[in-house]
Amino acid sequence: MQMLKRVHARNLVEWAKNRPEVVVFSGDLTTSCEVDTFREVYPDRFYSMGLTEQNMMSFAGGMAREGFTPFVHTFGVFMYRRALDQVEMSIAYPNLRVRMFGFLPGVTTPGGATHQAIDDIGVLRVLPNMTIVETGDATDVESVLDVTEGVDGPVYVRMIRGEIPRLFPATQPMRLNTARVLSQGEDVALFTSGICTEEALRVCHLLRDRGVGIQHLHVSTLKPFNDPVVREALAKARKGVITMENHTILGGLGTAVAETMAEIGCGVPLRRVGIPDSYMQGSSKPFLMRHYGLDALALVAQFESLLGERFNISESQLAEVRLGTYYSEKQQEAL
């Protein structure tokens, strides 16, 4: 598995080259949100907004009304939490082309409750006109800008940063409202998002060897949530459904899947892996994933509970799994 650094920093500069309508706003987190290179290359299109998040969101709405596309960069919490009314009334209600890049989802920061976006999807999913996408690897980060381009309204992008893996081939970009199918199987439909997909891939690898049929889908669009690929997977699941997300189990992927299951009459049990209904503490990502039940072992435990079997998977076995690059099933067939 290839690891890459500062993917967004490079990608945004290249992508914005011939898009003069794109302006970048930063809330005093320019390097932290990987827009320092953009600031150097296009100083005239970079707006330092300081710590004025409420102002920054409304200001973005004003510029978007005039035909510019503000790319607002700060930590997710400072947009959906601190400035929710501004996001709603200055951006979502008039359905403006503002892109909100929300960094530090869930366990990806040791910054504690103030910095961890654990409920952003739940909060923003209920906003009319809002589109929500989440990145899980370098390919997602590289292609999410193209995904936003086609959306004529606000988009919240749940971003990962720093050193990130490439799980999916660079030639297979993220597509709006289309899950990546990573494996086929008829026992369990497994939906994972963001950084959880990498964790789940380790588990799937071992469980397949133990004869469990898993349809594994990487979901990157949280709103809208009417992807036929998701519905097909649910309809095929014989024994149960599991969701795994770097978000509280309320309001995010698990809830969206539960709603869809109810709508289509999918009568198998659902298990939701995610942050319990709780704020977290400031600690490392591995600690938080273990402590709040968001790691591979937690996922194994849910498979065991769902299927009534013990798989005897150890931590060292999980650590030994070497992840390659995951071609989506359908695209794999086409190769």
Place this chain on the structure above:
Amino acid sequence: MTWQTETERIADRIRRCVLDQTIKSNGGYLSQACSSAEILATLYTHLMTLGPSEGPMIPPPFTPGTAKTHGRTGGVYNGAKAPHLDRFIVSPTHYAMAVYAALVATGRMAAEGLEQFNLDGSSVEMIGEEFSPGHEVTGGSFGQAISQAAGIAVARRLRGDSGRVWVFMSDGEFQEGQVWEAFSIMAFHKIDNVAVFVDVNGQQVDGRMKDVMDIGSLAAKLMAFGAEVAEVNGHDVGALAQAGAKRPSDRPLVVLCHTEPYRGIALLKPRYPNLHYVRFSSDDERNLYRQALNQWQEN
């Protein structure tokens, strides 16, 4: 007739129009019209460079969707968008009634339009939204319009437009933290094509700002935040015009317009300071206002 006389006549019409509609609707934001009539009249007749209204004289009913799907906002009543023309942003949209009345008084909307005020299904809403006549953004959640205006102003600067962005605010809004964020950012980015007129009527829903939450000297605070500040009698159209004619080169202009919340309608005075929304307590009271309207001497 001098322009001052004409502008005062428009201000008078704004008050009368809002009084009339308040009686018809058995309630309305009457005090806001009393304090802001000269400000709106001076902006519309003297300060703002606007094209003719592009809105229908009788506003269409509310239709679901956004400015984008409809291709227009209530700003069409303030004329076309063009590089040399000004823009008008209303922030405290509880003043909508006064704004509608200003449109009627300046011939941008028919009087029948105001009669749709607060009726079910009408776009002439009680608290203006971006589809309501005269309104270009949704400002009713206070403190947001000034930031949106700053965004519009920066976009206009990038395009090289010569037109200004005029913003109407009220003093109670300055209790919102976002307002100060907005003035900080305008000073930092040297946004000088924004001119803000503030109705300093000292009033908010619960009563006098002094009692609810006194915020001290707006002028001193705004100057400290980098704005060019003028203070005028908000009922003196000459002073309003003179203050608005200034165009500082590297900072926003703020004109603090000191006003009386019962100006021109003496009947309101006994209600002071509970003036936010005037609802008649009895038929007798409503009749008193009706008499005042009938006896109104048109300027």
